Amino acid sequence: MAHSEWTRREFLRRTAAVGAVAVGGPTLLSACQSTGGGQNTLDAARSSGTIRIGIANEQPYGFADSSGNVTGEAPEVARAVFRGMGINNVQNSVVTFDQLIPALNARQYDVVSAGMFITPQRCSAALFSNPDYTALSALLVPRGNPQQVNNFTDVAQKNVKLAVLSGAVEKGYATSAGVPEGNISTLDTQDSMLRSVIDGRVYAAALTDISLQWLVRQNPGAAVEVTQSFQPTENGQPVISAGGFVFRPGDEPLRDAFNQQLGSLHQSGDWVRIAEPFGFSAANVPQPDVTTQRLCST
Numbered sequence: 001m002a003h004s005e006w007t008r009r010e011f012l013r014r015t016a017a018v019g020a021v022a023v024g025g026p027t028l029l030s031a032c033q034s035t036g037g038g039q040n041t042l043d044a045a046r047s048s049g050t051i052r053i054g055i056a057n058e059q060p061y062g063f064a065d066s067s068g069n070v071t072g073e074a075p076e077v078a079r080a081v082f083r084g085m086g087i088n089n090v091q092n093s094v095v096t097f098d099q100l101i102p103a104l105n106a107r108q109y110d111v112v113s114a115g116m117f118i119t120p121q122r123c124s125a126a127l128f129s130n131p132d133y134t135a136l137s138a139l140l141v142p143r144g145n146p147q148q149v150n151n152f153t154d155v156a157q158k159n160v161k162l163a164v165l166s167g168a169v170e171k172g173y174a175t176s177a178g179v180p181e182g183n184i185s186t187l188d189t190q191d192s193m194l195r196s197v198i199d200g201r202v203y204a205a206a207l208t209d210i211s212l213q214w215l216v217r218q219n220p221g222a223a224v225e226v227t228q229s230f231q232p233t234e235n236g237q238p239v240i241s242a243g244g245f246v247f248r249p250g251d252e253p254l255r256d257a258f259n260q261q262l263g264s265l266h267q268s269g270d271w272v273r274i275a276e277p278f279g280f281s282a283a284n285v286p287q288p289d290v291t292t293q294r295l296c297s298t
Contacts, residue, residue: 041110042254050089051082052109056097059190060214060278061115061243064094073278074113077132077265078245080274084261101126105248111258112246117169123296127249130259131242131286131295133275136229137173138209140197140216143223149204150227152177160203161185163193170206173232173239190215197224208241214279240298242290 045051055062055075062072070092079090093109100112104126118128141149147158155162156178163185164170174184185202187193193205194215205212209229216226232239245262247255265271272282 040253041248041251042257045082045087045110045254046085048089049087050091051087051111052091052093053078053111053113054093054095054100054103054109055112056100056114057094058097058114058211059218060210062113070094072115073275073280074115074132074243074245076274076278077262077271078111078113080265080270081258081261084264085257101246104246107248110247110251110254114246115243116246118242118244118292118295119169120296120298122246123292125249127247127251127255128292128296129245129247129255130262130292131290132244132262133280133284134240134242134286134290135208135210135284136241137170137206137232138212138229139227140193140205140207140212140224141203141227142197142200143225145225145227147203151230152179152206152232155179155183155204159183161201163187163196163202163205165190165193165207168207169239169241170232173234174206176234176236194219194222194224198222210279210284217279240290240295242286242295244292 039047053075055070055072057063058072060072062070062074064070075090075092082088082090091109093103095103097114100114100116101122103109104112112126115133116122118131122128139149139151139155141147147160149155149158149160152174155174161183162174162179164174164187166186166188171184171186175181185196187196190211193207196202197205209226212226216222216224232241245258247258265274266285271285272280275284
């Protein structure tokens with residue numbers, strides 16, 4: 001992703017924690033530095049029946065609902081995977097997206113469950129599961145799309161202003177398509193992006209199609225719409241955007257056991273049942289040629 005090696009989309013950021021709570025004070029950190037008894041993370045989780053996940057409070061990937069319950073595609077898939085591994089107690093920590101991998105490696109939790117895109121930069125600092133889902137890009141535009149802007153090339157050619165999220169991949173896609181830096185506003189939240197389009201401060205806002213379609217459903221009165229989904233390009237090459245779960249280097253046993261159960265969910269159709277309420281469909285199940293090895297090396 002464009003400016004930070006760790007961030008993807010940082011909307012709906014909260015620093016408050018849910019469950020095991022977030023970035024941390026010394027009490028949490030010291031409590032999490034040992035799995036106990038010399039066990040690896042997988043064995044410790046199976047022994048205790050408990051695993052700790054980190055989320056970024058980003059809808060619809062992983063967030064706290066109005067009742068404070070953690071939900072979203074990634075936490076719900078993670079719970080199903082861990083149940084299949086005999087681990088039934090999932091504790092949650094909320095951090096900002098750019099702190100997900102640093103906090104993971106500081107042992108504040110065991111798995112990032114936040115829909116994080118698999119990129120070479122991130123692969124150099126952490127282990128990724130097999131791809132959990134794939135997604136296309138889209139633009140949020142005024143209702144009716146009077147400028148007929150449907151992709152990043154249109155943004156560049158029609159010289160309109162664009163909003164992206166801080167540190168997110170979309171800025172790189174935009175500049176690669178020829179959008180001038182001066183036409184790009186970097187914002188911190190989904191709500192700020194929505195307001196910027198409604199108020200006319202920018203013409204369009206860029207995110208995954210899943211994110212933007214969810215945003216419009218949550219704001220039915222807003223005079224905006226989502227363009228048709230498209231595959232972005234970077235340096236003239238199509239980009240495959242796929243998200244996964246993230247593990248610490250050295251936790252290969254946990255990652256491998258997780259992959260086995262995740263594959264079963266994909267193959268059985270249970271993944272679609274779990275993810276559908278959050279705007280995902282069978283079209284988001286990764287194709288066999290979309291592999292972590294490929295995404296980490298491109």
